[in-house]
Amino acid sequence: MSKPIYLDYAATTPVDPRVLEAMLPYFTERFGNAASRNHLFGWKAEEAVDQARQEVAALIGAQAKEIVFTSGATESDNLALLGVAEMYQEQGKHIITCVTEHKAVLDTAHYLETKGFEVTFLPVDKAGRIDLTQLEATIREDTILISLMAANNEIGTLHPIKEIGAIAKKHGVLFHSDATQAVGKIPVDVQEMGVDLLSISAHKMYGPKGVGALYVRRRKPRVRLAPQIHGGGHERGMRSGTLAVPQLVGLGAACRIAGEEMAAEAIRVRALRDRLHKKFTTALDFVHLNGHEELRLPGLVNLSFAFVEGESLMMGLENIAVSSGSACTSASLEPSYVLRALGVGDELAHCSIRFSLGRFTTEEELDRAAEKVIATVTRLREMSPLYDMAKEGIDLKSIQWAAH
Amino acid sequence: MYSDKVIDHYNAPRNVGKLDGEDVGTGIVGAPECGDVMKLQVKVEEGRIVDAKFKTFGCGSAIASSSLATEWIKGKTLDEAAQITNSDIAEELNLPPVKIHCSVLAEDAIKAAVKDYKERNQ
Ligand SMILES: Cc1ncc(COP(=O)(O)O)c(C=O)c1O
Numbered sequence: 001m002s003k004p005i006y007l008d009y010a011a012t013t014p015v016d017p018r019v020l021e022a023m024l025p026y027f028t029e030r031f032g033n034a035a036s037r038n039h040l041f042g043w044k045a046e047e048a049v050d051q052a053r054q055e056v057a058a059l060i061g062a063q064a065k066e067i068v069f070t071s072g073a074t075e076s077d078n079l080a081l082l083g084v085a086e087m088y089q090e091q092g093k094h095i096i097t098c099v100t101e102h103k104a105v106l107d108t109a110h111y112l113e114t115k116g117f118e119v120t121f122l123p124v125d126k127a128g129r130i131d132l133t134q135l136e137a138t139i140r141e142d143t144i145l146i147s148l149m150a151a152n153n154e155i156g157t158l159h160p161i162k163e164i165g166a167i168a169k170k171h172g173v174l175f176h177s178d179a180t181q182a183v184g185k186i187p188v189d190v191q192e193m194g195v196d197l198l199s200i201s202a203h204k205m206y207g208p209k210g211v212g213a214l215y216v217r218r219r220k221p222r223v224r225l226a227p228q229i230h231g232g233g234h235e236r237g238m239r240s241g242t243l244a245v246p247q248l249v250g251l252g253a254a255c256r257i258a259g260e261e262m263a264a265e266a267i268r269v270r271a272l273r274d275r276l277h278k279k280f281t282t283a284l285d286f287v288h289l290n291g292h293e294e295l296r297l298p299g300l301v302n303l304s305f306a307f308v309e310g311e312s313l314m315m316g317l318e319n320i321a322v323s324s325g326s327a328c329t330s331a332s333l334e335p336s337y338v339l340r341a342l343g344v345g346d347e348l349a350h351c352s353i354r355f356s357l358g359r360f361t362t363e364e365e366l367d368r369a370a371e372k373v374i375a376t377v378t379r380l381r382e383m384s385p386l387y388d389m390a391k392e393g394i395d396l397k398s399i400q401w402a403a404h
Numbered sequence: 405m406y407s408d409k410v411i412d413h414y415n416a417p418r419n420v421g422k423l424d425g426e427d428v429g430t431g432i433v434g435a436p437e438c439g440d441v442m443k444l445q446v447k448v449e450e451g452r453i454v455d456a457k458f459k460t461f462g463c464g465s466a467i468a469s470s471s472l473a474t475e476w477i478k479g480k481t482l483d484e485a486a487q488i489t490n491s492d493i494a495e496e497l498n499l500p501p502v503k504i505h506c507s508v509l510a511e512d513a514i515k516a517a518v519k520d521y522k523e524r525n526q
Pocket of ligand 1: 011071072073074075102104149151152153178180181200201202203210211212
C-alpha cells in the first residue's frame with residue numbers, strides 16, 4: 001500500500017514538530033503548577049503561561065489579559081454562550097446565531113432554549129452566507145448576543161465578520177465568533193472585526209488537542225461572563241482548573257508560528273487546493289462546489305461528485321483521509337445539516353467530500369490523491385444507475401422515486 | 405469497519421451492467437435523496453433467470469448487497485429468486501445493523517425485477 005495521504009486538516013492537524021519541541025520540557029523538568037506563587041517551579045510555569053497568553057493575543061490583535069484558556073473550542077463556545085446568557089439575562093433573553101454553526105454553538109443554543117431563552121437561527125444563502133440586512137432586522141430590544149462563526153468547518157465559507165461586528169456594536173449587542181477554523185489560517189483581528197468574544201482551538205492549527213482559548217473583550221465594552229466551571233478561581237475567575245501548562249505552551253507556539261507563516265502558507269495552500277479542484281473539473285463532469293467560490297478558507301474545498309455516494313467513494317480511496325457529508329458516514333442516516341442549509345439537495349449532499357489541505361500537504365501527494373479520486377469516481381459512475389440516466393438526459397427530479 | 409466480503413464485492417463487483425430485450429425484467433428501488441438507488445435486471449428463459457445485472461448508487465454495503473444478489477439469483481427460478489430475504493444477504497455479508505437497509509433494498513430490487521418481468525410477460 002502506498003503512504004497514506006492526509007487531506008482532513010479541518011478535522012484536526014498534526015502537532016508541528018516545533019510546537020512539540022516547545023512543549024516537551026513542560027512535561028518533565030518544568031512541570032510546575034502555574035498557580036504556585038511561592039517557588040521556582042511555579043514561577044517557571046507561570047512565565048510559560050504568560051508567554052503563551054501573549055502569543056495567542058498577538059495573533060488576534062488582543063491584549064494578553066483578554067485571553068481565557070479552555071480545553072478547546074467546544075468549551076470556549078459553551079463558555080461564551082452560557083456565560084453571557086447567565087450574566088446578561090436581566091437585559092434580555094434573545095440570542096441570534098445561524099443554522100450552519102458548529103454543534104458546539106447550536107446545541108448550546110438549544111440548551112438555552114430549554115432555559116427560557118429565545119434563539120433565532122438565521123438561514124444562509126446557497127454559498128453559506130447570512131444576509132446582513134436580515135441579521136440587523138432580527139435584532140430586538142432584548143437581544144443580548146450574536147454568535148456567528150468566522151469560517152465554516154464543512155464548506156469553509158467565511159462570514160462578513162467585520163460587518164457583523166459593526167452591526168452588533170451599533171445596536172449594543174455582544175458579538176461572539178467561533179473562529180476555530182479561521183485563526184491561524186486567515187488574518188483575524190478582534191479590534192478591526194469588532195468581536196467581543198472569540199473561540200480558538202489549538203488542534204486545528206498544529207497545536208495539541210484538548211486546549212483552546214476564549215478571547216473576552218476587556219474594554220469598550222468590558223464583557224462579563226458567568227463562569228461555567230467553578231473552583232480555584234483561575235483565569236480571573238472565568239474558568240477554574242489548574243492550567244495545562246504543556247498544552248498552553250503548545251497553543252502559544254502554534255499561534256506564534258501561524259503568525260509568522262500564515263500569509264505565505266495561505267497562498268501555497270490555496271494554490272494547491274485550486275489545482276486539486278481544477279483537476280477534478282477537467283477530468284470529470286457533474287462536479288459541484290459546495291460553499292463560496294471566493295470567500296472561503298484557503299485550504300478547503302467541499303465538492304459533490306454527483307451520482308457517486310460519498311461513503312462508497314471514500315471506501316475506494318483507501319489510503320486517503322477525507323471526510324464526507326454523506327449520511328452513511330454518520331450515525332444519524334441524515335446527510336450534513338450544513339449542506340442542507342445551503343439548499344444543496346440531499347441527493348448531492350450524499351455525494352459530498354470535503355478536502356482540507358494544510359501545512360504538510362505536498363504537491364506530489366495532492367496529485368496522487370487527485371488521480372485516485374478521479375479513477376474511483378469514474379469506476380463508481382460506471383456502476384451508478386443515476387449517472388446513466390443523467391447521461392441520457394433524464395431529469396432525476398422528474399422520476400417518482402420510492403422513498404424508503 | 406467493512407467485512408472482507410463487502411470489500412471483495414466492492415472491489416470486484418459481479419455482474420455490473422445492463423440487459424435489454426423482451427425477456428428482461430427491471431427493478432429500480434431506493435431514491436437519490438436517501439443515498440441509495442439500486443437497479444437490478446434479470447433475463448429469463450423458461451421461468452429461470454439465465455442472466456442478471458445491476459447498477460447501484462450507494463455505499464459500499466449497498467453495492468455489495470446488489471452484487472451478491474445478482475450472483476445468487478442467476479440460475480434460480482423466478483419463484484426461488486423471490487424467496488431470497490434481506491437477512492440472507494445481511495448474514496452472508498456480515499452487515500452491521502446500520503447497513504441492514506442496504507440488504508433490504510437488495511431484496512426489494514430482486515422482487516421488483518421479478519414482478520416487472522412477470523407483468524411484461526403475462
Ligand atoms: C467551527 C468549529 N467549532 C468548534 C469546534 C470544536 O473544537 P474542539 O475540538 O477544540 O472542541 C470545531 C472542531 O471540530 C470546529 O470546527
